[in-house]
Amino acid sequence: MSTTPPSPRERLLETASRLFYAEGIHTVPVDRLVTQADVTRATFYRHFPAKEDLVVAYLRATDARLRGAVETAVARGAAEQGVSAVLDLIGETTCAAGFRGCHFINAAAEYPDASDPVREAIAEHRAWFQQTVTELAARAGHPDPAYAGRVLVLLHDGALAGAQLDDPEAVRATVRRAGHDLLGLPH
């Protein structure tokens, strides 16, 4: 089962994810994207009508990847451990090498227009996450799943926004302790 070599479209998406996340969206020109993806300009515009379409595709691909990561992290334990697994996943994310905040929050900073397709992709991702963690809290028997879900989103946003500017390990510890305190989990 040898994997087929990545198509130009896949190379573009992978390069976009890497560069957009590491350097911001507006600061990465099309020239760098096609050069690093080893693709010609014509190929770029054959797959994406404009740069913004690649931005949306990048966010949707990231969304799909994160859904998978949450699924596998949660599936490892029993229902009561799902919430704790999300807290751990947040900590691992903020302390990973090359961490530079949340793909979606960062993108939102560069796309202020709430009706922009980029913002729609962001909203869809956030709605999924909100719903997922709320269901996790309900399944774990939390008395107020809606509140628990909003707490998890709040801690997630705070961790990813702050850890790139402060000490990531301190943020990880704070998230874990605060999450367990708020949601009645054992330390």
Add this chain to the structure above:
Amino acid sequence: MSTTPPSPRERLLETASRLFYAEGIHTVPVDRLVTQADVTRATFYRHFPAKEDLVVAYLRATDARLRGAVETAVARGAAEQGVSAVLDLIGETTCAAGFRGCHFINAAAEYPDASDPVREAIAEHRAWFQQTVTELAARAGHPDPAYAGRVLVLLHDGALAGAQLDDPEAVRATVRRAGHDLLGLPH
């Protein structure tokens, strides 16, 4: 005591704060800045050697404004109420008209280089906030002021990052409840 009319430099700073915050930094060209500030290009470059210098000045001015806001909000009550005042201030910020997240977190998304002067200004602001809320927690008699301070920063970051993308009122309520739960304050 009639106020003197704002100088070109002040007009530039006010315009920069308004436009950079509402639309992002890289998306606002110098042309829009000088037009809306009613200033010529020559005047712009007489006060700021480059656009990035205006960005730094904008962040430092915002930092000064926020220090004042926290001071007055805290000064209104006794020592034990300082932490609660910060929580209230966060809620008011996220629910204000035109709210679009945190000036500094948004700017960091557009300036990935940690050694950039913009990032230095961001780091200074965050260090001040971290230290201020930690001292507030200590003054209020919290048993673990360092943890309480990190919790306040975490809630602050999460609220400002999330409220622009979700329901601000829900975020406000969550921050208040979670903050009081975590820090042992009465509801």
Add this chain to the structure above:
DNA sequence: CGTCAAAGACAGAACGTTCGTTCTCCCTTT
């Protein structure tokens, strides 16, 4: 009190660069 020089601001053109996008031409694969 009057004067002159320096500084700051206005108006607008202009420069060089970079960006997103399009185009032409050729090659390979199916």
Add this chain to the structure above:
DNA sequence: AAAGGGAGAACGAACGTTCTGTCTTTGACG
């Protein structure tokens, strides 16, 4: 024959920055 990709030139627009020239304000000094 058709479609997808490679190579690279080219275009028009937008951007940050500089320049030329004129006018007003200001303050030091005769």
